[in-house]
Amino acid sequence: MQFLSDNAAPVHPAVWAAMAAADDTDRPYDADALSARLDERFSLLFEQECAVLWTSTGTAANCIALACLVPPYGGIVCHSEAHIEVDEGGAPGFFTHGAKLLLAPGEGAKLTPQAIAQIIDPVRDDVHQVQPHAIAITQASEYGQVYTPGELHRIGAYANMRKLRLHMDGARFANAVAYLGCSPAQASAAHGVDTLAFGFIKNGGMSAEALVFFDPSLAAQARYRRKRAGQLQSKGRFMAAQLLSMLEADLWLHNARHANAAAGELAGGARDRLLRKVEANEVFMTLSAPEAAALRAQGFSFYDWGENAVRFVTCWNTRAEDAAALARAIAAL
Template identity: 40%
Template sequence: MFFASDNWAGAHKSIAERLLAESTGFAAAYGAGDLDKKVEARFAEIFEREVSVFFVATGTAANSLSLASVQRPGGIAFCHTAAHVIADECGAPEFFSSARLHGVPGQDGKIDPAKLAEKIAAFPQTAVMHGRATAVTITQATEVGTVYSLAEIDEIARIAKRDNLPLHMDGARFANALVALGATPAEMTWKRGIDMLSFGGTKNGCWCAEAIVFFNPEQAKEMPFIRKRAAQLFSKSRFIAAQFDAYFQDGLWLDLARHANGMSDRLRAGINASNSARLSWPTSANEVFAVIPKSAARNAVERGAKFYEWPVPPATPELVGPDETLIRLVTSFATSEADVDGFLDCLAA
């Protein structure tokens, strides 16, 4: 019953086998090998346009270097107040990009467009003392399990583009958002105005595979140098390529995300049906937030369930009663129906 995070899950068998299959022989290093080129071409097919792709090791690196690629002195990058980039990356995006991150509030883990417009206006291009707006970043799926609709991305893009601000998407859970929306990769990104994407594979069945995808290769010109200086250029890059090659084969990546989301649907249905627990807010990807009795949480832990108790959002202290706790449950490609049903049993007991 592992619901602590999707990166607690191992790697999918097909991806592990592909790594082994690619582990013999020789291939050009530093991204120049045939497999690297094949996978870059595959990204272009998936996104239905020319793209520039840069493999990196972690989601934090993908976010940090994406933001670094568009920064100018005195830059401010806007994100949601609870975004991973501002809350959980130890300042790496600021360290690598030299931009300052500025949090914008909004319901359901999504940036409020009107507040974004206000914040951007507070940092005009001539504001030497305050710094200037230089980028906007959104997370899809969000940190609280919700998903921006295509229309919501359009609205954020419209505001960013009004001031010529590049728009980045943190897609650590890109596949989960995609299948939740039923959109194509192109529809959820460049067709909406996303300029660069942190494309996550690790949480959804890879060993360690993340990529930065630029939809306008012109914007990626400095990236080879930015990545190398950040020590993220892999000599044996073919092993990241191998993971993505298996990940994309026969739509495996989408199947894995559908499974993970389906397991969250099962949790959501079980919690909705329970008379002791309730969903704290609606989610549609592979994360579920629920309010459960503290006694049920203890019971689940004793039975071996792994999950995190979550801080109650300060704006809604009434969400959780005195004998209750807020928990986060994350499902993955490796979650089974038995795991979900076992957890639901703990709530019932």
């Protein structure tokens, strides 16, 4: 009973079917008929014109976006526990050719305008210091916390006032939208987000993420950066097929709702053990080493998350009976 990561979840059958249907002669790279549909389909989803490129990893989507927003000598304000800081192996600096991450604090790995100002206000406007050019936030955050439309509006307004671009790492964007019950636009673009790395792999995809530009003019340079980064796959139609299949009948949202519901089941068993409110598909709680060992002995797999703390992640295919069994096992500790 796997609660390690949604990266370990299987590929959704609809995605396999779409890839099989795409296995036909077509134009190479991103000149195929399926890739040509992405801009229109995502523009419909987000209720505004946007340009969309597929990439094979979330790291590439995040970092190509940031490279389009920030010069090599610039700075990117992000949370000190942001994925781009902690888990991308220096990729932001590699893709941007040297841009610096400016680390800000924040409860639940979320940023506020006040936290951002705390980092950038002391920066002198001269060549001796790295000047901020962008803000990067994660929806949902690295601790499964979701930015509300109001919080996004305040960050977007602050970014606009300071003439900073705004990027959103949306590895679990679907789970955030499912939690909020709002439109995808209200969870992102409507509040000044310039670029979004829309995650599909964690949510039932196989190897495709969507890099969404709400300022379509940025996409032209992104195509060159994607090629230079080794991300332009010769059979791109299989990438586009995955994204389009997940948008069909809102499969992306259905999958996220299922994962969120399973996480809610675990939260019910955890009660006062919870370290943070469960808002998406990640559950952080306190467990002693013997308690964690007892759960593992019952067949549950999960990650330790510091001393006497663990993380459980639910997925689009988490069985209701497995979530219920784990919730009962936690409650019985």
